[in-house]
Amino acid sequence: MFSIALKMLFHDRAKYLGLILGVAFSTLLINQQLGIFIGLITRAGAVIVDVPEADIWVMDPGVKNLDTIFPLRDTEIGRVRGVPGVAWAVPLYKSNVTIRTGNGELEASLLIGVDDSTLIGLPPEVVMGNIDDLRRPDAVAVSADGFRKVWRNQPFSLGNIAELNDRRAVVVAILKDSPKFTSSITFFTRYSQALQYTNNGRNQMSFIIGRSAPELSPEDVARRIVERTGLQAMSSRDFRWKAIMYVVQNTGIPISIGTVVALGILVGIAVVGLMFNLFVLENLKQFAVLKAIGTSNIQLLGMVFLQACVVGFVGFSLGLFGATMFFETAGKSPTFQGFFLPWYVAVGSGAVAACIIVLAALFAMRRVLFADPAIVFRG
Amino acid sequence: MGLPIAVECEGVIKEFGSGSTKQRVLHGIDWQVPLGATTFLVGPSGCGKTTLISIISGLLSATAGRVWVLGKETTKMRKGALVRFRADHLGFIFQQFNLLPSLTAVENAAVPLVVQGSTLASAKRQASGLLDRLGLEKNKWKYPNQLSGGQQQRVAIARALVHNPRIVISDEPTASLDAETGHEAMQLMREVASGPDRAVIVVTHDTRIFEFADYLATMFDGRIESFRQNTPSESSH
Ligand SMILES: Nc1ncnc2c1ncn2[C@@H]1O[C@H](COP(=O)(O)OP(=O)(O)O)[C@@H](O)[C@H]1O
Ligand SMILES: [Mg+2]
Numbered sequence: 209m210f211s212i213a214l215k216m217l218f219h220d221r222a223k224y225l226g227l228i229l230g231v232a233f234s235t236l237l238i239n240q241q242l243g244i245f246i247g248l249i250t251r252a253g254a255v256i257v258d259v260p261e262a263d264i265w266v267m268d269p270g271v272k273n274l275d276t277i278f279p280l281r282d283t284e285i286g287r288v289r290g291v292p293g294v295a296w297a298v299p300l301y302k303s304n305v306t307i308r309t310g311n312g313e314l315e316a317s318l319l320i321g322v323d324d325s326t327l328i329g330l331p332p333e334v335v336m337g338n339i340d341d342l343r344r345p346d347a348v349a350v351s352a353d354g355f356r357k358v359w360r361n362q363p364f365s366l367g368n369i370a371e372l373n374d375r376r377a378v379v380v381a382i383l384k385d386s387p388k389f390t391s392s393i394t395f396f397t398r399y400s401q402a403l404q405y406t407n408n409g410r411n412q413m414s415f416i417i418g419r420s421a422p423e424l425s426p427e428d429v430a431r432r433i434v435e436r437t438g439l440q441a442m443s444s445r446d447f448r449w450k451a452i453m454y455v456v457q458n459t460g461i462p463i464s465i466g467t468v469v470a471l472g473i474l475v476g477i478a479v480v481g482l483m484f485n486l487f488v489l490e491n492l493k494q495f496a497v498l499k500a501i502g503t504s505n506i507q508l509l510g511m512v513f514l515q516a517c518v519v520g521f522v523g524f525s526l527g528l529f530g531a532t533m534f535f536e537t538a539g540k541s542p543t544f545q546g547f548f549l550p551w552y553v554a555v556g557s558g559a560v561a562a563c564i565i566v567l568a569a570l571f572a573m574r575r576v577l578f579a580d581p582a583i584v585f586r587g
Numbered sequence: 588m589g590l591p592i593a594v595e596c597e598g599v600i601k602e603f604g605s606g607s608t609k610q611r612v613l614h615g616i617d618w619q620v621p622l623g624a625t626t627f628l629v630g631p632s633g634c635g636k637t638t639l640i641s642i643i644s645g646l647l648s649a650t651a652g653r654v655w656v657l658g659k660e661t662t663k664m665r666k667g668a669l670v671r672f673r674a675d676h677l678g679f680i681f682q683q684f685n686l687l688p689s690l691t692a693v694e695n696a697a698v699p700l701v702v703q704g705s706t707l708a709s710a711k712r713q714a715s716g717l718l719d720r721l722g723l724e725k726n727k728w729k730y731p732n733q734l735s736g737g738q739q740q741r742v743a744i745a746r747a748l749v750h751n752p753r754i755v756i757s758d759e760p761t762a763s764l765d766a767e768t769g770h771e772a773m774q775l776m777r778e779v780a781s782g783p784d785r786a787v788i789v790v791t792h793d794t795r796i797f798e799f800a801d802y803l804a805t806m807f808d809g810r811i812e813s814f815r816q817n818t819p820s821e822s823s824h
Contacts, residue, residue: 209701209702211701211706211707212687212690212694212698212701212707215689215690215694216687216689218689219688219689220689493685494687494688494689497685497687498687498698498702499670500644500646500673500679501673501674501679501698501699501702501746502670502671502672502673502674502675502677502699502702502703503670503674503702504667504670504671505670507702581646582641582646582647584646584679584681584685585637585640585641585646585681585682585758586637
């Protein structure tokens with residue numbers, strides 16, 4: 209019976225194609241948009257992700273995200289280090305600087321200053337150079353994307369000179385960092401050096417980053433820090449989530465993307481539901497004939513379900529392939545750098561496609577169930 | 588019962604609609620269709636022939652009365668059992684042929700075997716031989732819309748017989764065919780469908796094919812008026 213069901217399905221090429229494209233379109237839209245959405249909002253926590261050694265972040269109680277920061281007094285580092293359960297704690301500096309590119313243009317850039325002695329706070333992946341060279345005077349590391357943007361059309365090389373807020377900086381290393389929300393150019397340097405570039409030496413700790421003792425959870429240690437210092441402290445997990453939620457709640461991104469996704473689902477349901485119904489309706493006489501010949505309702509439902517599943521599977525695969533291709537190609541362009549298709553989005557869109565198909569199939573099955581086999585004798 | 592009986596109806600009543608639109612179409616049919624013969628059910632249009640054979644086939648339920656097919660009371664069967672019974676023992680030929688447009692001739696003829704549980708491949712092998720006997724060896728791989736009416740009806744005949752049903756029920760099988768093709772189709776039907784153990788029931792008002800009837804049942808306004816053996820003099824009219 210299943211082979212007959214498939215022959216019925218493939219016979220009406222136009223409708224089969226329409227059904228598949230409907231599912232594919234929905235799948236593509238959902239995956240592409242949600243992939244972009246997740247790629248975008250996770251950028252809000254990029255700075256946190258780039259410091260995997262630290263599992264605790266301490267900051268001013270008013271801080272809501274990584275972009276609006278108020279400096280901490282330098283005595284706070286000692287107090288944080290004194291909290292039981294804190295294995296270590298180091299300062300982290302973060303600021304925006306203006307940088308002049310190779311051809312004289314100005315670009316906004318991020319400057320991260322890491323602890324002078326330990327150099328904790330740098331992203332782990334080194335593309336070129338040696339991070340120990342950051343201890344040299346005027347030494348900076350630059351993000352790979354930043355290098356491409358500042359020194360356009362140049363192969364990666366060390367020794368390039370940049371001007372950070374009009375001060376000389378020598379590139380000694382190129383690092384791979386996570387794409388940021390605001391700027392794709394990030395410079396890394398020692399904490400003390402960073403202060404030279406921005407505040408003429410005045411101490412300005414943006415964050416204190418630290419690690420909890422192995423036997424304690426970072427959430428527990430963070431709670432202790434809050435109790436003892438009155439500062440805001442969070443596990444890196446929580447802080448990343450908070451930064452992401454800030455973007456979700458305070459920008460139009462979720463609404464605009466949510467609209468497109470909802471539209472994709474709606475169009476999918478409408479197109480696939482209608483077309484599948486039409487398909488079954490047009491084949492109702494055939495189903496009635498099969499019923500008259502002695503096909504059981506279970507067999508008929510199996511046939512419709514198989515037809516729906518084939519449409520769903522082929523359409524979903526096509527849509528997913530399209531979305532993968534998008535992220536494969538677009539992921540290479542600097543604007544979409546780091547955008548990818550999270551597995552859970554693919555799985556989720558699969559669930560949506562399955563829902564669309566099941567819904568369409570259920571409606572169609574009702575028609576088949578109530579198809580009157582007695583019509584076979586009527587004109 | 589003793590007599591070789593294929594179908595027996597006892598007081599079969601059928602009403603359509605309800606309330607003021609209620610219409611009684613069958614007024615208590617008592618009828619016995621013999622095995623080993625071809626029985627024609629004739630009568631004016633609208634007298635209830637199609638309704639009666641639909642009830643005999645189990646495609647329509649009777650308002651009252653009882654029906655036995657091959658000794659089994661089908662009016663008492665559960666729906667699933669009835670469907671299974673139909674798949675095993677009945678073959679159908681329709682006026683409109685009702686072939687599946689997405690299947691080739693041989694695939695169409697194979698459908699009843701597939702419904703019974705055969706694979707399409709083995710069902711096609713069986714159907715193929717039958718199509719040869721019906722003179723369709725050159726057209727087996729064509730789709731219904733590539734076949735003439737007569738060829739389509741022959742495919743339909745093959746489909747009705749491929750699973751060796753003991754009862755073949757046919758409603759106006761020649762109405763969509765010209766005289767010669769209709770005659771041919773009936774001839775083929777008699778050749779392949781008849782047997783001592785089988786019954787063929789043909790609903791028709793095509794007098795040109797009456798010669799193929801062993802028995803003639805005449806229906807009028809929801810009743811069987813007469814049921815008798817067909818005499819050669821009558822059929823050669
Ligand atoms: N599903 C139905 N609903 C209502 N009336 C019906 C239905 N089927 C048939 N009838 C009526 O029953 C009568 C007998 O129809 P039918 O059995 O098709 O006659 P025949 O086959 O002898 O031409 C007709 O008056 C027809 O209008
Ligand atoms: Mg009729």
